[in-house]
Amino acid sequence: MEAINHLPFIVGSYAAAFVVVALLVAWVMIDFRAQRRALADLERRGFARRSAAAPAGAALAQAKEEA
Numbered sequence: 001m002e003a004i005n006h007l008p009f010i011v012g013s014y015a016a017a018f019v020v021v022a023l024l025v026a027w028v029m030i031d032f033r034a035q036r037r038a039l040a041d042l043e044r045r046g047f048a049r050r051s052a053a054a055p056a057g058a059a060l061a062q063a064k065e066e067a
Helices: 003-044 056-066
Strands: none
Touching: none
């Protein structure tokens, strides 16, 4: 059977693909944690997210300032 001659190439290809995918997953997880820490640091220093619910009075005052 000639397919057995290509077995090292096939196994090596799958191994390389697995390593690349594992590295990408690890990179995303590490970056996610770093971004979460950076966001927590900004919130601790007083910066708020735009998506955070602001009191109605503060939103109205900000809209008047921008107009």
